[in-house]
Amino acid sequence: MTTKKILVAYTTNAGSTTQAAQAVSEGLSNANTTADVRRLEEVTDLAPYAAVVIGAPMIMGWHRAATKFVEQHAEALSRVPVAYFFMARSLTKTGETQIAGIPLCIDPYLAKSPKQADRLSYRERYATVSNYLRPVLKAALPVKPVSAGFFGGRLDMYRLKLWQKLFVMLIIQAQPGGSIDQAFIKEWAAELFTHFDSQASLPKK
Numbered sequence: 001m002t003t004k005k006i007l008v009a010y011t012t013n014a015g016s017t018t019q020a021a022q023a024v025s026e027g028l029s030n031a032n033t034t035a036d037v038r039r040l041e042e043v044t045d046l047a048p049y050a051a052v053v054i055g056a057p058m059i060m061g062w063h064r065a066a067t068k069f070v071e072q073h074a075e076a077l078s079r080v081p082v083a084y085f086f087m088a089r090s091l092t093k094t095g096e097t098q099i100a101g102i103p104l105c106i107d108p109y110l111a112k113s114p115k116q117a118d119r120l121s122y123r124e125r126y127a128t129v130s131n132y133l134r135p136v137l138k139a140a141l142p143v144k145p146v147s148a149g150f151f152g153g154r155l156d157m158y159r160l161k162l163w164q165k166l167f168v169m170l171i172i173q174a175q176p177g178g179s180i181d182q183a184f185i186k187e188w189a190a191e192l193f194t195h196f197d198s199q200a201s202l203p204k205k
Ligand SMILES: Cc1cc2nc3c(=O)[nH]c(=O)nc-3n(C[C@H](O)[C@H](O)[C@H](O)COP(=O)(O)O)c2cc1C
Pocket: 011, 012, 013, 014, 015, 016, 017, 018, 057, 058, 059, 060, 061, 087, 088, 089, 090, 091, 127, 152, 153, 154, 155, 156, 160, 163, 164, 165, 167, 168, 172, 174
């Protein structure tokens, strides 16, 4: 059997999403598949890939480069199994397990219960999975990801520009620090085969 190639395309603002992309590639690599980890900016051709995973941090919405990438490659991405992952420091627990039929995988350490479940504050509403995911789906309507992962990211204040520090402190009120749970992300990636299989003939682990 020939080895199938999966693309893990990611972008980052301050560097930490690179670790998550690496964990995704480990979860996707086995005897029958190899995963290429590439910065989104370097990817021009999706033709060699049997499936594509796209990851980026939340930077006032999913990183602009990632949204632009799915827009630009919408047609090619609509023909292969695709999964998205989001790195974040603030997520409101709403109990949703899918959005628009797309299964969600949420890092339990990232999601926090709102103060009042029936009356979300502005910040809590801003940080819902729905508010993060829906604009991305709208940007590339033909692309239906098989899964969307939401993982805890890292916030290194000293790496940020002043306006970024202000946004993070005042709007999302995220705490600096954090670590990437590579084992959790790897597990999500390995489970993608189940979803990929239902769309295309990708070999199982
Ligand atoms: C300007 C800015 C805006 C951000 N906006 C959000 C946000 O809306 N929601 C969130 O959960 N995290 C937000 N974050 C936190 C980042 O998504 C998180 O720290 C991520 O892990 C950074 O990844 P990177 O190191 O690859 O850039 C923001 C960070 C910055 C600097």
